[in-house]
Amino acid sequence: MSMQDMVKGVEKFRINYFCSHQEMFGRLAQGQAPQVLFITCSDSRIDPNLITQTQPGELFVIRNVGNIIPPFGTANFTEAAAIEYAIQALGIKDIIICGHSHCGAMKGLLQLGSLSQEMPLVYEWLHHYAAATRRLVQDNYQEYEGEELLSLTVKExxxxxxxxxxxxxxxxxxxxxxxxxxxxxxxxxESGNVIAYNANLGQFVPIKDPLPVPDPIASARSGLSELMEF
Structure with a gap:
């Protein structure tokens, strides 16, 4: 899509969608009250509002390369500030972290050394804040490769x-x-499906009930490799 197409889209939005939803936008102009924080990747192929069929004002969204949240106390404050605002100011009740298939960031993580010259900033981001995922995959999934390994990396x-x-x-x-x-x-x-971590099974399964994740540190994750068919 060219910039010219995008400008036409803005005008189309204003004339059509905005005009038919003026009451909603009038309410949104007075403030927001989302109940869900949706954390996902910057990848252009994932649209949080589209896949959840939500309206403007219903999701508070954080997006970055690889849907990564640096641990508390690290030097990166961008995600931390957004989380703090979502919890303290908006009173968010649920947080979703949503990865996606064919994730370029996770592909890069699996071959991290090749990024250091061509994309040094991406390399630094993944090197510092996705090191735990990389080590976990290296130590536990040595028998996997290709798309299977990438899928497991996304989940982990x-x-x-x-x-x-x-x-x-x-x-x-x-x-x-x-x-x-x-x-x-x-x-x-490729399928439009969403799979979710089932707190009772300790595995990713096709989404049905919104079961929350238990404390992952106390939960075994050995079942992930058994779910490649989903």
């Missing part, structure tokens, strides 16, 4: 980011008091 990365979320004091506090729930999703671009 989502669970690792759930663990990183739990390092934030405000999140741990609200999890303990039952005021907040965490959810781990993976969106499959």
């Amino acid at each position: 990365n989502v669970l690792t980011q759930i663990e990183n979320l739990e390092t934030y004091p405000v999140i741990r506090s609200r999890l303990r008091s039952g005021q907040l729930f965490l959810h781990a999703w993976v969106y499959e671009i």
Whole structure:
């Protein structure tokens, strides 16, 4: 899509969609009250509002390369500030971390050394903040390769980011008091399906009930490799 097409799209939005939803936008102009924080990848192929069929104002969204949340106390404050605002100012009740199939960031993570010259900033981002995922995959999935390995890496990365979320004091506090729930999703671009981490099974399964993720540190994740058919 060219810039000219995008400008035409803006005008089409204003004339058609905006005009037919003026009441909704009038309410949104007075403030926002989303109940869900949706954390996902910057990849252009994933659209949080589209796959969840939500309206403007219903999701608070954080996007970056690889849907990564640096642990609390690291030098990167961008994601931390957004999380703090979502919890403290907006009173978010649920947090979804959503990875996706064919993720370029996870492909890069599996061959990290090749990024250092061509994309040094991407290399630094993944090297510093996705090292735990990379090590976990290297140590536990040596028998896998290609698309199978990439799929497992995507899933393990989502669970690792759930663990990183739990390092934030405000999140741990609200999890303990039952005021907040965490959810781990993976969106499959080729099928339109979403699979979610099932707290009872300890595995990713096709999404049905919004079961929250238990404390991943205390939960076995050995079943991931058995779910390649999903």
